[in-house]
Each structure stands twice: as structure tokens, then as C-alpha cells.
Amino acid sequence: MLTHTAEDYLERIYMLSLRLERVKSSDIAKEFGIRTPSVISALKLLKEKGFVHYRKHGAVTLSEKGMERALDVYDRHKTTYRFLRFVLGVPDGIASADACGMEHSVSPETADAMKDFFSFIRLKKDAGVDIQGEFQKFRKEKPTVGKRARYSDTDSGTRRLSVVKDGIRCVILKLDGDREVKRRLLDMGVIPGETVEIRNRGPLGFPIEILIQGYVLTLRRDEAESVIVREA
């Protein structure tokens, strides 16, 4: 495993090697805005681990292993950058900075999905459906989403969200049940204090579509059962 910084060094050495025939430690320092001694010790670590070739006063080159990793990081960078910039319309400089941070956490699955989404959008565009353009228009017209709902102190019976009727506004009191289910609910923003309402449901009663914080989410029965609510 490599740290984020180590990945950044490899990526940057690769980028520099595209335009310099000899990459020196000072070139790297300049790129990152840090001091050369910091670069030297980073290079020593990368060398020990077999990612770069480097001799005193010599040029830095990527080993085969290093090149592989550098290309991998760079691919995640590009993919993320393009996605932010051309799908979400994030401004250039911000997209670049975000991508260089996010690239270290993007799994292959996520990278693939972003690539595919990009192709998908392109395909739709060729078919006359400009998703990106429509999204930009949508953003211009509609301002931002509302703020976090506040806990409200009305009193009435507590129950599980799984037994609440459609269209009734409830306040989430707590979550119980399986650890994984709770984690997933928290990931989605289903947390105590929020207001929730069942908007729609599947033919068998589940899954249910809930409205929370202005979003619509889908919950399975077991998920709905872990949510303890009170009518608001």
C-alpha cells in the first residue's frame, strides 16, 4: 500500500517525464511547492519500495512497477476530472484540485462507472438527447436545495417506518437493528432528527420510496424496519 502522497509523487514524476527528458528532484519540489530535502527523502522511500530508480545527483525514473502505478493513478485522475468537469460542470480549476484529491479514493468500480457514464452521455447526445446541456439549464433555473430540517418536538406514538402509512410526515427518533443496515441508512442521510415521508411503494408494499431532506430514496423492508419514527 502507498500513501496518497506517494501516489502523487509517482503521478507527478510521470507527468514531468512527459515534458522533461531528465526529471530531477528539484523539478518535483518546484511542482509541489515544497523543499528539495522533502523530495529527496520521499524518493528514498519510493526507491526502497521499488517504485523509482534514482542515484545521487542523477535523474529520477519510474520502475516498471512505478510506471504501472503512476498510470493507474493518472487514469483515475483523468476520469474523475473529466467527470466533474464535463458531466457535472464543475469549473476547471476546482475540478482539477478535487480530482487530485479524490483520485486516491476512487475504486476501480467507481472509475469504470464514471467512464461508462461519460460514454453514455456522449451516446445520448449523438442520439439528440443532451443530458449535460439539460442539466446545466436545470441548474440555472432551479436554485439550490433547501437546508437541513430541524427536529420538531410534537408528541405522538412512536413506531417503525415500515408500518407508517403513505404521505404521513414523521420525525426519525432512532435507528436500530443490524450494524450494516444502520451504516447504510446513515450513509444515505437517514438519521435521527430528520423528517421523512413515504411517497410511494412497490406492488407488494415494499420497497418504499421516501422523501427525506428533499431527496427521494428507496428503502427495503428491513431498512424501513430499523427506522424508529414518530408522527410529526
Add this chain to the structure above:
Amino acid sequence: MLTHTAEDYLERIYMLSLRLERVKSSDIAKEFGIRTPSVISALKLLKEKGFVHYRKHGAVTLSEKGMERALDVYDRHKTTYRFLRFVLGVPDGIASADACGMEHSVSPETADAMKDFFSFIRLKKDAGVDIQGEFQKFRKEKPTVGKRARYSDTDSGTRRLSVVKDGIRCVILKLDGDREVKRRLLDMGVIPGETVEIRNRGPLGFPIEILIQGYVLTLRRDEAESVIVREA
């Protein structure tokens, strides 16, 4: 400024406080799978910086400042998670892990764009256009994108991409010109060794639409002028 880890501590303390009335250092250690002494020293730092309240053998609580930051991180987590999961269709566990890494690098601009895209998709769905569903179908049908093109050693004249005719396949030799422009080109994957072809262009000759690595990108004149190519 807080480190990624410090942000994670705040986020986790917040999450724990939703289901425990007293959050102890050992609870945090358990959540992160680390040892209590590590948590203690992290808490000391967070306390020094005014993000948590904490006394020996007492419970940890978030200060006002800490709560603000925790909610902020958690919001980026949720937003990223939902986006990965429900727009891109990344599997649950992976989306969760990726989100918890990416959340620290997501700018407010990116977070807003993700939220808006989510609403946009929901709006389209209500209007009968299921972007997410179509995307999933698209992914199932179309396998993955091809691999990186290799540098090819044919010889012929070198020129700038800005003067190349449409439909001619070229190999990128180098980039020159403004630092910012180069950075942007590298961000997009326009790098030496890649094959590129102009696919389409604006009414005034620019911007041009290029095909590179299976993607279509748009380049402005100044960008195209920085790309030195040779016909392949």
C-alpha cells in the same frame, strides 16, 4: 485546516452520538478498528483546537465548531455516497468506502453539482425519462472501453493539432505553451503517445471535438495549438 483523519474523527463522533448517549474513547476506537491510545491522542489534538469537549474518563462531545464541521463532512459523505450509489450504480459497500475517502476532497461546488444532478435525474424520472435506468441498461449491453493506445513509430511531418484536418489520425508528440493550458490538457488525458483525431468542429473552425482514448473531448483554439502531433 484539519487532516482527513481529524475530519473522520469528528464525523464518527457525530454518528456515534446519534445512537449512544455517552461517546467514550473506546467506542471510537472500536468503530475505526484502532487502539484506544491512538484515539486519546487524537482527541487531545481535537480538544486543543476547540473541536471537542473532553475530560479524563469522561464522555466526548462536539463543540459548536466541531458539530459544524462534523455536519459538513457528513453532508459531503452522504452526497457522494448517494451519487455513487444511485446515479452511477456503484455497489453499496464500495460506494460507502469510496465516499468516506472522497468526502475530504469534495469542494462545495462539486457537492452542490452532485446534489443538483441527483435532483435533476429525479425530475427527469418523474417526467418519464429514466436516466439512471437507461444508464444501467447501457452498461449491461456495452462492455468496457478499450485499453490505452500505444505510441506508434511511423514517420511524417510534425505540426500543431490546431492545423490538422478533420478525420486524420495523429500521434501526440509533446505539449507546449502556457502552464495552465498544459495542466488542463494533461488533466483531460491529452498526453504524448496518445492517438488523436478531430471529429467535428465549431462553425468558426473552433472549438474542435477530438477523439482520444475512445472519448470525445472539446478543445479550444489555444488548447489545440499547444498540442504537437505527427500523422499516424
Add this chain to the structure above:
DNA sequence: CTATAAAATTAGGCAGACCTAAAATAAGCC
């Protein structure tokens, strides 16, 4: 080919984020 300037490296330091082992404190039980 030497003197001087520039670049690179070494030495030593500090902070964050983890660890283990030992000591202090709190909790539970007769």
C-alpha cells in the same frame, strides 16, 4: 584549472497517526 556560484544532499527537528507495555482509575461484586 581553479574560484565562485548554484544545486543537491545530509543532519537534525517537529507534528501527525498509529502502535505496545505499564500505570492509574473506575466499576462490579462479595
Add this chain to the structure above:
DNA sequence: GGCTTATTTTAGGTCTGCCTAATTTTATAG
């Protein structure tokens, strides 16, 4: 209330990633 056990904290250590100051090596210019 005192004894035993569990929890929490302290002490001290490692590794990464940055720094400044001093030294060594390389480049350049007369």
C-alpha cells in the same frame, strides 16, 4: 468498603512527511 477486574490513560516508540541549516557535489566562468 475493600478486592478484583475492566477500562482508560500515560509513557515511549515507529513511520511518514514536511521543515531549516549546514555540507557536499556539480556547474560556470575567467
